[in-house]
Amino acid sequence: GVILQAHMDMVPQKNNDTVHDFEKDPIETYIDGDWVTARETTLGADNGIGASLAMAVLSDTTIKHGPIEALFTIDEEEGMDGAFGLKPGFLKGETLINCDSEEEGELFVGCAGGADLNISIQFKEDTYIPEGDVAVKLSLTGLKGGHSGVDIHLGRANANKLIFRFLKEAVCDYGARLSSIEGGSLRNAIPREAFAVVTIPGDNVEALWELVSDYQDMFREEYKGIENNISFVADMTDLPGTLIPEEIQDDIINAIEGCQNGVISMLSDFPGTVESSSNLAIVKSSNELIEIKILVRSSSESR
Secondary structure, three states: OEEEEEEOOOOOOEOOOOOOOOOOOOOOEEEEOOEEEEOOEOOOHHHHHHHHHHHHHHHOOOOOOOOEEEEEEOOOOOOOHHHHOOOOOOOOOOEEEEOOOOOOOOOOOOOOEEEEEEEEEEOOOEOOOOOOEEEEEEEEEOOOOOEOOOOHHHOOOOHHHHHHHHHHHHHHHHOOEEEEEEEOOOOOEOOOOEEEEEEEEHHHHHHHHHHHHHHHHHHHHHOOOOOOOOEEEEEEEOOOOOEOOHHHHHHHHHHHHHOOOEEEEEOOOOOOOEEEEEEEEEEEEEOOEEEEEEEEEEOOOOO
């Protein structure tokens, strides 16, 4: 017997200005040349195409085959919970084909393993904001993002890494203080957007505006030919009630800037194939807590 396996869940990503509820709204699909794609959201082809392949085999009366079982699992994207919940003896087949590979007509005999690195930092909020300070919201958007395994070698920008590069200079040279940060949304997606609220002495606002423009130009130049729509803007916003304590702020900025991200090593016996990688997926502050999520992958256990 042969088992055809696929997972039913998807990575729900949407553009920040898109109104879409993934739990209620259908994916809006359209044809672009030879491709089916979605408007302003992810499509869900991973692993909907695998589920479709298994269902096509089940419904086709012309294919000659032995016993076929189709296994559809849930929560693959969140940590393989559906597969882990499978009870022994549920399946009868001896050969399992996981229909979750990237290339049609090819069989894969191995893949990288993964580990979740989840970091949380608690702190007591700072309520002192110097007189004359104003608040600015920083928005970094328009990045391509992508799958942290399949697309990690393409050199795409990581929104968390970029915005923290800017924050370091803004804090060191312009007197900025960090109030909140929200970058990335899912552990296995390269972060496409990041947002921060900072306070800054009113006298430095014009200089900060110029700095934001300079960084946008620099990011676009660095990622020319890879990222085509990088947008980095600053807008005045309401003064926040609290700030992240200066010591915690500085530690987070230094840690994120120094954190490895992207391809770490390549396979020597399979040229062009990534061995180890890391995705600095999420940096988010809320209610006296900062959470950082990193997804580490490698086909080497020791690495």
